[in-house]
Amino acid sequence: MTLKKLIESRYSVRAYLPQPVEKEKVEYVLECARLAPSANNFQPWRFIVITSPERVKGIYKAYDREWFKTAPMHIVVCKDSSESWKRTNSDDKDFGDIDAAIAAEHICLAAAEIGLGTCWVCNFNPNILKQALRLPEHQDPIAIFPLGYIDEAKNLIPEKKRKSLSDLTEWI
Numbered sequence: 001m002t003l004k005k006l007i008e009s010r011y012s013v014r015a016y017l018p019q020p021v022e023k024e025k026v027e028y029v030l031e032c033a034r035l036a037p038s039a040n041n042f043q044p045w046r047f048i049v050i051t052s053p054e055r056v057k058g059i060y061k062a063y064d065r066e067w068f069k070t071a072p073m074h075i076v077v078c079k080d081s082s083e084s085w086k087r088t089n090s091d092d093k094d095f096g097d098i099d100a101a102i103a104a105e106h107i108c109l110a111a112a113e114i115g116l117g118t119c120w121v122c123n124f125n126p127n128i129l130k131q132a133l134r135l136p137e138h139q140d141p142i143a144i145f146p147l148g149y150i151d152e153a154k155n156l157i158p159e160k161k162r163k164s165l166s167d168l169t170e171w172i
Contacts, residue, residue, distance in 0.1 A: 006113055008160070013117030013146070014067040015154035021073060021147060025114055029147070032110035033077075036103040039095035044084035045103045048076040048133055058132025063124035063144060071146030076129070077104040082138040100142040107145055117150040 001009075030047050038044065050056055051073045059074060077100050084096030104120070111118045121144040129141045 001113075003109075006109060010108060010112040011157055011160070012119040013148075013150050013155055014119060015151040016071040016117060016146060016148035017151045018070075018072055019149050021116060021149070025116065026073070026075075026147070028114060029107055029110040029116070030075075033103040033106040036099070036106045038099035038102065039085040042083055042085045042099070044080045044096045045100045046078040046080055046139060047103075047107075048078065050074045050076065050133075055132065059124075059129060059144060062126075062129035062132060063121055068119075068121065068146055070151070071148045073147050075107060075145045075147055076133060077107065077142045077145070078135065078139045079142055080139050096140075097142060104143045104145070107147075111145075111147060115149070116147055117155075118145045118147055120145065 026049060030049070033045070033047060034043075036045075050059060056074065059076070060069060079096035079100040081094060081096050084094050084099065087093045087095070108118050108120060122142070124141070124144055126141055129135075129144070130139075133141070135141070
């Protein structure tokens with residue numbers, strides 16, 4: 001499958017089978033994320049794989065949705081601001097969020113490639129999530145990814161609505 005076909009077929013999954021995901025598959029997804037590019041190659045991301053029931057309950061407090069609870073596991077992508085590159089020649093912009101987002105998208109695509117579903121969740125309470133995961137001050141959660149086998153019977157594949165390339169591109 002071409003990358004474009006993979007991107008076209010991937011969608012936000014909101015119903016998962018209770019079947020556990022094999023460790024090798026999770027490691028494949030994480031390895032793909034680890035290989036993501038980052039500003040100045042600082043790689044300021046952390047991946048927290050959540051499978052334990054008490055930690056899962058903690059993340060539900062940060063994002064309490066019934067569909068979210070159907071996933072057998074979750075991956076939280078965090079940025080480590082003590083390791084992220086900052087643009088010091090002009091505005092001190094911290095590229096940690098961008099770098100973590102690139103790695104996070106690698107998670108989505110790698111999971112789709114091997115038949116797993118994900119959904120990019122960023123509408124969570126970061127303070128509750130930081131507390132539930134006992135994150136140090138310099139680490140911030142960027143996104144949560146429920147991960148699992150797709151419950152095809154309960155999932156509706158949404159129509160992808162995208163702006164046209166000409167609406168998004170300027171050639172100068």
